[in-house]
Amino acid sequence: xxxxxxxxxxxxxxxxxxxxxxxxxxxxxxxxxxxxxxxxxxxxxxxxxxxxxxxxxxxxxxxxxxxxxxxxxxxxxxxxxxxxxxxxxxxxxxxxxxxxxxxxxxxxxxxxxxxxxxxxxxxxx
Numbered sequence: 284x285x286x287x288x289x290x291x292x293x294x295x296x297x298x299x300x301x302x303x304x305x306x307x308x309x310x311x312x313x314x315x316x317x318x319x320x321x322x323x324x325x326x327x328x329x330x331x332x333x334x335x336x337x338x339x340x341x342x343x344x345x346x347x348x349x350x351x352x353x354x355x356x357x358x359x360x361x362x363x364x365x366x367x368x369x370x371x372x373x374x375x376x377x378x379x380x381x382x383x384x385x386x387x388x389x390x391x392x393x394x395x396x397x398x399x400x401x402x403x404x405x406x407x408x
Contacts, residue, residue: 287324288324288325288326289325289326289354289356290326290327290328290333291327291328291349291350291354291356291396291398292328292329292330292333292334292349292396293327293328293329293330293349293395293396294329294330294348294349294395294396295329295395296316296317296318296319296327296328296329298395299319299327299394299395299396300314300319300327302394302395303319303321303325303327303394304321306369306370306373306374307358307370307400309321309322309323309325310322316329317329317332317333325356330349348396348397349396349397349398350393350394350396350397350398350399351397352397352399354398354399355391355399355400355401356394356398356399356400356401357400357401357403358400358401358402358403359402359403359404359405359406360402360403360404361404361405363380363388363389363390363402363403363404364380366390366402367379367380367390367402370390370392370402371390371392374392374393374394374400375392375393376390376391376392377390377391377392377393377399378390378391383403385406386406387403387404387406388403388404389401389402389403389404390402
């Protein structure tokens with residue numbers, strides 16, 4: 284067995300698709316309408332349809348935000364300063380670029396569904 288990828292639930296798949304494609308600059312590998320797979324294995328699923336698939340139920344309207352401050356989506360980039368300059372004006376920042384206790388520079392923000400996203404420079408081991 285091997286782990287493949289997390290699949291965050293999103294309220295508006297079109298808005299989430301556009302955010303990760305345009306702001307995060309991820310390439311779409313497959314788009315099935317309510318499910319989008321990006322290069323590298325990151326995926327999104329429209330929440331209402333996945334609730335029906337997984338739990339065989341729907342509570343009607345999707346919540347205002349699926350992000351619950353209990354998941355961090357992590358991405359890396361070789362040019363953290365350029366990524367921050369490009370992404371920061373488009374998002375609600377949690378904090379700007381800062382150096383973590385382990386020496387890595389990162390910044391964090393929320394995506395349109397309130398999921399916490401971290402972008403860091405590659406960690407040198």
